[in-house]
Amino acid sequence: METKNYSSESGFVLLGISSSPQLQKPLFAIFLIMYLVTVVGNVLIILVIQSDSRLHTPMYFFLSNLSFTDICFTTVIVPNMLANLLSETKVISFVGCLIQMYFFMAFANTDSYLLASMAIDRLVAICNPFHYERVMNPRRCLLMLLGSCTISHLHSLLRVLLMSRLSFCASHVIKHFFCDTQPVLKLSCSDTSSNQIVVMTETLAVITTPFLCILFSYLRIIITVLRIPSAAGKWKAFSTCGSHLTVVALFYGSVIYVYFRPLSMYSVVKDRVATIMYTVVTPMLNPFIYSLRNKDMKRGLIKLRDRIHS
Secondary structure, three states: OOOOOOHHHHOEEEOOOOOOHHHHHHHHHHHHHHHHHHHHHHHHHHHHHHHOHHHOOHHHHHHHHHHHHHHHHHHHHHHHHHHHHOOOOOEEOHHHHHHHHHHHHHHHHHHHHHHHHHHHHHHHHHHOHHHHHHHOOHHHHHHHHHHHHHHHHHHHHHHHHHHHOOOEOOOOEEOOOOOOHHHHHOOEOOOOHHHHHHHHHHHHHHHHHHHHHHHHHHHHHHHHHHOOOOHHHHHHHHHOOHHHHHHHHHHHHHHHHHHOOOHHHOOHHHHHHHHHHHHHHHHHHHHHHHHHOOHHHHHHHHHHHHHHHO
16 A cells, blocks of 8 residues: 655644643643743843853853753744644644754753753862863863754754654644654654664763763762861852752753653653653743852842843
């Protein structure tokens, strides 16, 4: 029988977060507020860092780029999700789905590598403080950023090219609020075994590598801090890592739950909740986590406020 790729012609239907008509407007209001808080909060982080010369350090260089990536990350998903909550059709074209998938993976992976870069920064600052300026020089920081973006975009390109070769026959309803890899793969009538192998191996390479880098960095940090004789010194060293560890736990906890499982174990409801955690909730909380627990950021916010009012 001839297989026709219907979805490449008619596109996909995104079911969204909930199919209940009564929940559409309340969900729209909730996610609109969350999106606005995300954008405003992360823009504030960038403005504070750019306006305060004391924050022109490697740690805040990576933080400002993390904030920019988070804005792009949520913008790839949330505006389309909000439009679908008020729309009856909820259709996304095949090309539009692939474009959304590409940028979603690119920014998500960049987030992952930036978190690893920030862990390396803390490792050098605590374990090798006398060599910090030499090791974490501006050129090396820029190379780390460019490397993170390049690897992330190459990985996304590979995944999207493989996805574009699949055929989608009878069903074209995606049980999700955006074009993610697993729910789209479940709709294909082609052999997806090669895609699943690539998804698992690439995910292991792109997600596990920075995650292991973070674990190794903090293991070294813990060993170094435990050697500090005074309790005040230990607390001061650990306090510089608290915000970063909180974000790492939120981001990787939900990412590992969603992607480090075979396709057969995919659950629509559970995965949807976990995906909301790292695509919407974590980027929204980042500005609060980094500003409320950081004296330098608090001073920068006050300075920016005074500059605006003056």
